[in-house]
Amino acid sequence: MMMRRGVTKAVRSVLGHAGSRGFSTGAVATEQATARIFRANSGRVSEAWIRFPVIGVRNFSTVTLDAKTEKKAETGSVGGAAGGGRDKEIVSYWGVSPAKVTKEDGGEWRWSCFRPWETYKSNLSIDLKKHHAPVTFLDKVAYWTVKSLRYPTDLFFQRRYGCRAMMLETVAAVPGMVGGMLLHCKSLRQFEHSGGWIKVLLEEAENERMHLMTFMEVAKPRWYERALVFTVQGVFFNAYFMAYVISPKLAHRVVGYLEEEAIHSYTEFLKELDKGNIENVPAPAIAIDYWQLPQDATLRDVVMVVRADEAHHRDVNHFASDIHYQGHELKKAPAPLGYH
Ligand SMILES: [Fe+2]
Numbered sequence: 001m002m003m004r005r006g007v008t009k010a011v012r013s014v015l016g017h018a019g020s021r022g023f024s025t026g027a028v029a030t031e032q033a034t035a036r037i038f039r040a041n042s043g044r045v046s047e048a049w050i051r052f053p054v055i056g057v058r059n060f061s062t063v064t065l066d067a068k069t070e071k072k073a074e075t076g077s078v079g080g081a082a083g084g085g086r087d088k089e090i091v092s093y094w095g096v097s098p099a100k101v102t103k104e105d106g107g108e109w110r111w112s113c114f115r116p117w118e119t120y121k122s123n124l125s126i127d128l129k130k131h132h133a134p135v136t137f138l139d140k141v142a143y144w145t146v147k148s149l150r151y152p153t154d155l156f157f158q159r160r161y162g163c164r165a166m167m168l169e170t171v172a173a174v175p176g177m178v179g180g181m182l183l184h185c186k187s188l189r190q191f192e193h194s195g196g197w198i199k200v201l202l203e204e205a206e207n208e209r210m211h212l213m214t215f216m217e218v219a220k221p222r223w224y225e226r227a228l229v230f231t232v233q234g235v236f237f238n239a240y241f242m243a244y245v246i247s248p249k250l251a252h253r254v255v256g257y258l259e260e261e262a263i264h265s266y267t268e269f270l271k272e273l274d275k276g277n278i279e280n281v282p283a284p285a286i287a288i289d290y291w292q293l294p295q296d297a298t299l300r301d302v303v304m305v306v307r308a309d310e311a312h313h314r315d316v317n318h319f320a321s322d323i324h325y326q327g328h329e330l331k332k333a334p335a336p337l338g339y340h
C-alpha cells in the first residue's frame, strides 16, 4: 500500500514537471483550448463551446483531466428522463458530442435516451387474441412454465396494475438482450451473418426498457420492490441465458407465452382504468414523445400502445420459435426489423 502511494506520488511529480510535450494530446495544443460543456438542466441537455486557458491542463496531463472529468460525471448524469433539477456540467475534450436535435416543428428535443427517428405510431389494429396452441412437449413446458409463474405474480400484485406493469417490465426487457447477445457471440464465433435477428432482439429489449421508463413515471418503486427486481433479475437472466443456450426454440416460445400474458395483464389494467378504480392521469411526457401520442393523451392511451407492443413481441418470438421448429436457424428467415 505504502509502496503504491509512493509510486503514485512519484508519477504525479514527474507528470507535473514534464510539461506538455510528452504528455498532452493533440486536442490540447494551443494556449487556448476549446471544450464543450454539456449542461443538463432539468433533464434538458444543451451544449455550448467555451474557451479557456490551458496552462494547468498542459502540466497535469490527461490523467488529471480524466480524474476531473470523471468527478464531474459522477456528480451528475445527462440522462434522458425529464427530472433531476440540479445544474450539472460535463466537460469534453474529445470532440465527442451529440448533434443538436430538434423536433419536426423546430422545437427542442428533450430526450437524450432516444431520438425523434426512433419514435413511432403504434399499430393498434394488431390481433390481440392470437394464441399459439401448445402441441409439442417443449411447447407445453413453455406454456405451463409461464402459467405457473402467473399465480405468484397475481398473488403479489393483486390489482395494483401500475406497479405490476413497472415491475414486470424489468423482467420483460431481459430476454431480448440475452438472445441478441448470444446471437451476436454466435455470429462472431462462426464467422456468419445474423440475418438481422440480433438487431430485432435488441430492439425488443430497448422497446421493453422504454415501457419501464414510462411506467416508472407513474408508479415509483419502493425499496423492497427494488430489492425484488435485483433478485429476480439475477435469477431470470441466468435462467434465460441457460435456456437459450440449450434450446432457443423453447426460450422464444416461453417469451411468446409471456407476451400473451402481458397482453392479458394490460387488458385487465384497461378494465380497471375504465371502471375508475385506477385514475386515468395524463400520459407521461416521455410516452407522448416516444409513441407520438397527442399532447392530451392519458394513461389509458399509453396502456393501449404498450399492449400493442406486447402483441408484436408475441408474434416475433413465436415466429422465431417456429423457425427453429421447422429445422432452420433464425438467420435463414428475414428478420422482422421495425415490426411494431
Ligand atoms: Fe413491455
Ligand SMILES: [Fe+2]
Pocket: 172, 208, 259, 262, 309, 310, 313, 314
Ligand atoms: Fe413485451
